[in-house]
Amino acid sequence: MGVHIEAFILYIVIFFSQTVIFFITGREFETASFSINSLLLTILIYFIPSIIMILFLLYRKKKPEYRLVKPKINDLFSGLITLPALFLIGIIISFFSLLFGTVFREPLIPSPSTPSGWVTLCIYCLFAAYLEEIYFRFYLLSKKEELRLTAPFALIISSLLFGICHLYGGFWGFLNAFLAGLLLGGIFLRYRAIHGIAIAHAAYNITAFILARGL
Numbered sequence: 001m002g003v004h005i006e007a008f009i010l011y012i013v014i015f016f017s018q019t020v021i022f023f024i025t026g027r028e029f030e031t032a033s034f035s036i037n038s039l040l041l042t043i044l045i046y047f048i049p050s051i052i053m054i055l056f057l058l059y060r061k062k063k064p065e066y067r068l069v070k071p072k073i074n075d076l077f078s079g080l081i082t083l084p085a086l087f088l089i090g091i092i093i094s095f096f097s098l099l100f101g102t103v104f105r106e107p108l109i110p111s112p113s114t115p116s117g118w119v120t121l122c123i124y125c126l127f128a129a130y131l132e133e134i135y136f137r138f139y140l141l142s143k144k145e146e147l148r149l150t151a152p153f154a155l156i157i158s159s160l161l162f163g164i165c166h167l168y169g170g171f172w173g174f175l176n177a178f179l180a181g182l183l184l185g186g187i188f189l190r191y192r193a194i195h196g197i198a199i200a201h202a203a204y205n206i207t208a209f210i211l212a213r214g215l
Contacts, residue, residue, distance in 0.1 A: 003146045006057065010135065014050045015165045034112050039124040047127040054134050058142065068138060071195050078187045079196030085183050086204040093176040102172065111213035122206055129202035136162045136181060137188040137197065155185040 055069075112118050136158045140147070144154035159181030166177035184197050 003143060007140065007143065007147065010054065010057075010139070011161060014054075014131070014135065015161075018165070034110050034117060034121075036112075036117055036120045039120050043124060043127050047124075047131050051127070051131050051134055054131075054139050058139060068142070068192055068194050072193055074191040074193035075196035075199075077196065078191040078193050079200045082184065082187055082197045082200035083203055086180055086200060087207070089179050089183065090176060090204070090208070093172050093179070097172040102170070111209045113213075121209060122202075125205040125209075126199070126202040129205060130198045132162070132165075133184065133188075133194055133198040133201060137185055138194050141185055141188055151189060155182060155189065158185055 112121050140158040140161075141151075141154055144151060147154065149157065159178050162181035163174045163178035166173045169176070184201065187197055188194065
């Protein structure tokens with residue numbers, strides 16, 4: 001199987017199909033309900049198998065550029081840069097969405113109301129962030145030569161695909177994800193480390209749930 005077909009199938013099966021299902025079922029934030037069992041089930045049958053599959057496809061080639069999973073000092077630097085930058089992007093997008101008379105709402109499900117719910121949500125956000133970072137940054141950007149893409153073009157493509165997966169948030173959700181994708185991808189290419197940006201990504205998502213709870 002060619003790397004282009006492999007990357008396309010992974011994207012459709014793991015990410016784009018979830019966006020399509022969202023629009024087909026017409027789920028709305030207000031009518032969704034928080035369920036610990038649902039989140040745990042999603043982690044076990046969706047996040048973990050998807051992460052394992054992507055890592056297997058990367059590591060079967062055993063190329064040096066794929067050996068980025070071992071934590072290193074660059075993870076600390078990349079995480080410290082990523083988190084405030086993600087907050088800044090979110091604030092700017094929220095400001096402009098309100099300026100144009102719309103509401104930018106990040107979480108797809110409501111925030112929990114119990115300690116056990118918050119613990120489960122934090123674990124869920126961590127796995128979700130790792131899945132997205134492993135595919136959109138680790139997989140796509142590490143395979144840029146095999147995909148015959150320059151670094152800037154690969155960064156734009158991965159960010160566009162990342163944005164499309166967040167179309168459930170409307171135009172502002174797409175734009176927020178696209179800009180965040182450019183940031184995350186740029187930092188990944190600079191520091192060649194995955195854990196810092198994944199943890200910062202998860203922290204940003206958890207903060208969005210906290211803010212949604214407060215509102």
